Amino acid sequence: MRHIISVLLENEAGALSRVAGLFSARGYNIESLTVAPTEDATLSRMTIVTSGSDEIIEQINKQLNKLVDVVKVVDLSEGEHIERELMLVKLRAVGKDREEMKRMADIFRGRIIDVTDKDYTVELTGPGSKLDAFLKAIDPTAILETVRTGASGIGRGDRVLKV
Amino acid sequence: MFRVSFSQETRLKHSSVRGSKIMQLSGAEIVVRCLQEEGIEHVFGYPGGAVLFLYDELFKQDKVKHVLVRHEQAAVHAADAYARSTEKVGVALVTSGPGVTNAITGIATAYMDSIPMVILTGQVPTYAIGEDAFQECDTVGITRPCVKHNFLVKDIKDLAVTIKKAFYIASTGRPGPVVVDIPKDLTAAKTEFEYPKSIAMRSYNPVVKGHAGQIKKAVKLLLEAKRPMIYTGGGVILGNASAELAQLVRLLGYPCTNTLMGLGGYPSTDRQFLGMLGMHGTYEANMAMQHCDVLLAVGARFDDRVIGNPKHFFEEPRQIIHVDIDPASISKRVKVDVPVVGNVREVLKELIRQIEVARSNPDKEALKSWWSQIEQWRGRDCLKYDRASKIIKPQFVIETLYKITKGDAFVTSDVGQHQMWAAQFYKFDKPRRWINSGGLGTMGVGLPYAMGVQMAHPKATVACVTGEASIQMCIQELSTCKQYRLPLKLVNLNNRYMGMVRQWQEFFHGNRYSESYMDALPDFVKLAEAYGHVGMRIDKPADVEPALKEAFARKKDLVFMDFITDQTENVFPMVPGGKGLSEMILV
Numbered sequence: 001m002r003h004i005i006s007v008l009l010e011n012e013a014g015a016l017s018r019v020a021g022l023f024s025a026r027g028y029n030i031e032s033l034t035v036a037p038t039e040d041a042t043l044s045r046m047t048i049v050t051s052g053s054d055e056i057i058e059q060i061n062k063q064l065n066k067l068v069d070v071v072k073v074v075d076l077s078e079g080e081h082i083e084r085e086l087m088l089v090k091l092r093a094v095g096k097d098r099e100e101m102k103r104m105a106d107i108f109r110g111r112i113i114d115v116t117d118k119d120y121t122v123e124l125t126g127p128g129s130k131l132d133a134f135l136k137a138i139d140p141t142a143i144l145e146t147v148r149t150g151a152s153g154i155g156r157g158d159r160v161l162k163v
Numbered sequence: 164m165f166r167v168s169f170s171q172e173t174r175l176k177h178s179s180v181r182g183s184k185i186m187q188l189s190g191a192e193i194v195v196r197c198l199q200e201e202g203i204e205h206v207f208g209y210p211g212g213a214v215l216f217l218y219d220e221l222f223k224q225d226k227v228k229h230v231l232v233r234h235e236q237a238a239v240h241a242a243d244a245y246a247r248s249t250e251k252v253g254v255a256l257v258t259s260g261p262g263v264t265n266a267i268t269g270i271a272t273a274y275m276d277s278i279p280m281v282i283l284t285g286q287v288p289t290y291a292i293g294e295d296a297f298q299e300c301d302t303v304g305i306t307r308p309c310v311k312h313n314f315l316v317k318d319i320k321d322l323a324v325t326i327k328k329a330f331y332i333a334s335t336g337r338p339g340p341v342v343v344d345i346p347k348d349l350t351a352a353k354t355e356f357e358y359p360k361s362i363a364m365r366s367y368n369p370v371v372k373g374h375a376g377q378i379k380k381a382v383k384l385l386l387e388a389k390r391p392m393i394y395t396g397g398g399v400i401l402g403n404a405s406a407e408l409a410q411l412v413r414l415l416g417y418p419c420t421n422t423l424m425g426l427g428g429y430p431s432t433d434r435q436f437l438g439m440l441g442m443h444g445t446y447e448a449n450m451a452m453q454h455c456d457v458l459l460a461v462g463a464r465f466d467d468r469v470i471g472n473p474k475h476f477f478e479e480p481r482q483i484i485h486v487d488i489d490p491a492s493i494s495k496r497v498k499v500d501v502p503v504v505g506n507v508r509e510v511l512k513e514l515i516r517q518i519e520v521a522r523s524n525p526d527k528e529a530l531k532s533w534w535s536q537i538e539q540w541r542g543r544d545c546l547k548y549d550r551a552s553k554i555i556k557p558q559f560v561i562e563t564l565y566k567i568t569k570g571d572a573f574v575t576s577d578v579g580q581h582q583m584w585a586a587q588f589y590k591f592d593k594p595r596r597w598i599n600s601g602g603l604g605t606m607g608v609g610l611p612y613a614m615g616v617q618m619a620h621p622k623a624t625v626a627c628v629t630g631e632a633s634i635q636m637c638i639q640e641l642s643t644c645k646q647y648r649l650p651l652k653l654v655n656l657n658n659r660y661m662g663m664v665r666q667w668q669e670f671f672h673g674n675r676y677s678e679s680y681m682d683a684l685p686d687f688v689k690l691a692e693a694y695g696h697v698g699m700r701i702d703k704p705a706d707v708e709p710a711l712k713e714a715f716a717r718k719k720d721l722v723f724m725d726f727i728t729d730q731t732e733n734v735f736p737m738v739p740g741g742k743g744l745s746e747m748i749l750v
Binding site for chain 1: 303304311317365366367490
């Protein structure tokens with residue numbers, strides 16, 4: 001099953017490689033991993049999307065907690081949560097495609113953030129499945145380039161991950 | 164890439180530090196002062212360019228004694244054994260680049276067996292890091308998978324705090340090796356020195372006490388058991404809990420077995436002890452483990468060499484209580500019913516307390532029939548061997564070693580058949596007497612381990628059980644032994660084969676002894692003499708006891724005893740890889 005795990009860790013050089021190293025050394029999957037400092041500059045927050053049996057997910061949680069730099073670990077998928085991902089996609093926009101691409105971006109609540117006479121760059125956020133759906137809806141030959149951040153997640157309501 | 168550095172203030176904000184007096188010292192002086200503050204008496208190491216300032220400071224004082232090895236691997240092994248045989252943290256000091264890469268085997272060995280150690284490594288100056296400087300390697304990167312934690316000190320102001328953290332992390336929770344990488348320019352620079360008295364880290368808070376509710380459940384299960392079994396590992400040794408374990412086992416009257424790492428945790432000569440369990444465990448221990456209905460596991464991790472095939476293990480239903488300080492060790496290979504996370508000593512004390520006040524008692528009738536079943540298994544005499552042999556049997560050498568040393572020696576071993584025979588035939592009654600590499604299984608540890616033990620216990624009898632293959636992996640340390648006059652007794656079980664490899668080839672590879680024959684062996688007697696020691700060759704069973712007697716009577720000499728043993732002898736019982744615990748090959 002797919003899990004989305006949030007990790008608060010010390011904002012130290014090498015902390016990311018400890019997490020990445022743990023996943024590769026123990027053979028766990030990483031679908032995506034994002035990290036950035038939090039409002040407290042001494043802490044980073046990482047979101048890891050992974051998959052595995054209940055036993056494996058339990059081990060992943062325990063092993064993450066065991067890392068000396070890790071302050072807190074929460075499996076967001078254990079409760080209500082929101083998940084978002086950002087994608088930038090460069091689309092060929094010439095001739096009749098130009099209007100079509102604009103329309104598609106609008107339908108998916110995307111924003112065109114860069115324009116030339118030949119292409120648009122669209123910014124799109126949402127759960128990963130929405131970004132996938134957008135790419136599916138576009139003629140593949142019109143897609144010049146894509147870049148995705150990987151998922152970030154947060155608990156719903158008063159579920160708060162803080163030190 | 165995620166790499167954010169920040170100021171000294173923010174870094175210290177979340178690790179509260181309380182310290183003593185303040186003065187200006189160089190980084191090298193600070194390191195040595197930190198070691199003194201930690202009460203470190205011995206450091207095992209090897210100098211080099213990046214640690215010259217450190218060695219200069221070591222030279223100027225005499226509180227911290229440096230032991231010069233002949234290869235960095237041995238420095239780490241020796242410091243590791245120093246820690247295993249005491250309750251102290253072992254310390255090794257090596258230079259950058261090759262000093263570190265040589266140390267890796269030692270670090271990984273300590274990591275697999277959870278040994279508290281601090282390894283100080285020199286690094287090229289901060290301004291040269293990343294430029295492929297002479298003797299540069301990414302120490303923090305290369306050691307990351309085999310340490311509990313590691314640090315690269317980038318600012319001299321962090322040096323003392325980092326060393327304090329290293330000792331704290333190494334010795335608390337589930338212990339392990341911690342590497343502190345110190346660039347050369349930091350050892351020359353000066354700053355104010357203040358050694359923190361205590362330290363707290365928000366990201367690292369090891370559990371101590373076990374959950375009271377879980378312990379209550381454990382007591383209930385234990386007292387209801389019909390066929391109980393107590394299985395303990397290295398955690399009991401590292402957690403200094405053998406007295407509590409013995410108390411619990413006797414209080415309940417239940418059978419007890421130890422893993423390879425746990426030997427000495429419970430007195431081996433006691434009737435309630437079933438011997439070691441696992442791949443080369445006794446018939447009675449493995450059968451009881453397989454057929455018990457309630458299993459209490461303490462400071463052990465259901466390793467593949469211990470329970471064999473987990474699927475087979477679960478063909479018999481049983482309730483499992485697992486006490487361990489590391490939550491990640493629980494339900495890793497085996498699902499357990501009652502997990503108890505905590506310091507094993509604290510948990511055992513609480514278990515004893517609750518059992519003593521419990522209203523019920525163990526079921527005497529059930530226990531009686533369980534013991535009679537166990538005695539029947541014990542009657543199988545699974546460790547028997549040909550005592551009338553005209554060729555020296557390795558088991559006989561260990562039995563005689565036990566007799567001559569009255570079971571009171573520190574015994575280190577290398578890895579292979581001799582290790583298993585030592586574990587099976589030397590009856591350890593005390594913890595921290597049996598020093599070997601269980602997790603990583605590192606050939607070559609035996610001699611440096613013995614050095615570390617002898618350094619920690621100068622008056623003790625220290626024997627190293629080894630084989631002609633293992634001993635050659637760190638043989639250069641005979642020179643260190645000469646320098647420090649270490650009167651070790653080396654028991655070389657020389658069967659001219661990498662015995663365990665040969666045994667597997669005989670059983671599972673159609674007797675094709677591919678590259679396991681040790682051709683062109685040196686004359687070990689002459690070799691020992693060349694290093695300034697005493698060498699003996701023993702090739703008749705009748706000479707075994709006199710030779711051992713003579714060797715152990717030489718209190719001041721290192722004696723290398725080369726026993727020419729039976730080439731075809733195998734270690735029994737054996738649970739073949741992938742098989743279940745009760746599917747042993749027996750003699």
